[in-house]
Amino acid sequence: MFICDFGKKEFLKLKPVAGNIRCDALCCAGDSFGVATLTGSDGIVNIGAMICADREFPERATQLIRNGAEIIPVPNACTWDDIRTAGLETRAMENLVGIAMVNYPLPLRNGNLQAHACVAWRKGGSADTLIVHASETAEILIRTFDMDDIRAFRRIESWRLNYHLARAT
Numbered sequence: 001m002f003i004c005d006f007g008k009k010e011f012l013k014l015k016p017v018a019g020n021i022r023c024d025a026l027c028c029a030g031d032s033f034g035v036a037t038l039t040g041s042d043g044i045v046n047i048g049a050m051i052c053a054d055r056e057f058p059e060r061a062t063q064l065i066r067n068g069a070e071i072i073p074v075p076n077a078c079t080w081d082d083i084r085t086a087g088l089e090t091r092a093m094e095n096l097v098g099i100a101m102v103n104y105p106l107p108l109r110n111g112n113l114q115a116h117a118c119v120a121w122r123k124g125g126s127a128d129t130l131i132v133h134a135s136e137t138a139e140i141l142i143r144t145f146d147m148d149d150i151r152a153f154r155r156i157e158s159w160r161l162n163y164h165l166a167r168a169t
Contacts, residue, residue: 033060035067045070045147052076055084055101061091062164069097071145076103080112089129092116096154096161098131098145111136117145119153 035048048069054060055074064072072091078084080103092099093116100115113134121127132143154161 033063033067033069035064035069043147045145047071047073050074052078052103055088055091058091058094061095061097061099065095065097065161065164070147070150071098071100074099074101076101077109078103080110085112085114088114089116092118092129093120094160095164096150096157098150100131105138106136111138113139113141115143115145117150117153118157119146119149 033048033050035046037044037046046068048064048067048071050060050064050072052074055076061072072095074088088099088101091097096118098115098117100113102113103109103111105111111134113132115131116129117131118129119127120129131145132141134141
């Protein structure tokens with residue numbers, strides 16, 4: 001939805017400098033947030049994706065849960081810092097979803113692949129939502145979201161989910 005038009009002005013020049021044009025200069029923004037149902041050996045899960053700039057706006061994740069998303073993957077292509085980590089964790093919690101961000105490793109970007117579940121407390125106490133956090137270097141990590149845990153938390157916190165869904169109508 002939110003395409004960063006970095007380099008678009010350069011692209012439109014009569015004699016553009018190729019190094020000043022970014023790949024997103026030729027992209028078009030979407031107009032909806034679709035959700036797909038994936039079926040695997042452990043059952044079904046509803047997936048809705050965002051791109052890196054979508055992640056900066058809370059309304060995008062909210063629209064995905066209104067459309068039924070349970071997990072949100074986020075391919076990312078920007079530098080990363082503690083504020084963006086806090087935002088990603090907040091998106092999971094406020095929208096009762098699992099969220100996973102992947103990013104380019106060094107030297108292109110500073111990595112920091114991470115995933116968070118929305119389950120912020122268990123048995124009366126707070127719980128760490130972090131599922132995985134990669135280093136800045138290239139690596140492949142495989143982790144799973146506990147969908148039973150996420151769905152149980154969504155039932156406990158149904159008042160928040162119901163609020164989001166009611167605001168959509």
